């Protein structure tokens with residue numbers, strides 16, 4: 001049985017979708033939900049599902065990214081994950097940390113990569129007048145939001161959309177896409193998933 005650690009910073013809706021998908025004949029189970037934010041809403045959702053949780057608050061480490069990541073690594077090694085899923089995890093990871101987990105770490109990003117790396121993705125798609133938007137699951141590499149794409153889901157951008165209405169259309173697709181990609185990834189299948 002493969003072990004999956006999920007890193008969150010907020011509500012953890014993607015974590016819930018991933019955790020709830022790992023049942024029955026699924027070849028993986030969640031082994032840890034870790035947040036850098038002590039009161040992240042997702043922690044209670046994980047605990048309610050009986051998933052071990054941990055907090056590594058980044059604030060005490062101030063600018064010392066390496067020290068924060070040292071604490072992160074210690075918590076992760078306790079759980080001994082085979083795969084790490086970043087799911088609404090809002091810290092930028094250094095190349096050192098990424099190299100340690102490269103090939104075993106995924107992220108979901110709310111845009112059709114390679115478009116709109118970074119933040120405010122929905123506002124930028126609307127601003128650009130794009131007819132479509134969506135989300136991407138990719139392997140995490142040292143280039144921010146730049147690793148190999150393992151899946152994408154597309155939604156229309158509708159007239160009058162705001163970043164919030166577009167986000168609300170994309171998020172349910174994230175909850176379909178990420179579990180779909182993870183199920184393949186844990187079996188070593190990197191064939192990209194495209195929805196719809």
Ligand code: GRF
Nearest residue numbers: 010011012013014088108110
């Ligand atoms: C989502 O937009 C996701 O694309 C991004 O973080 C946001 C919140 O995710 N990675 P969640 O509800 O905390 O999973």
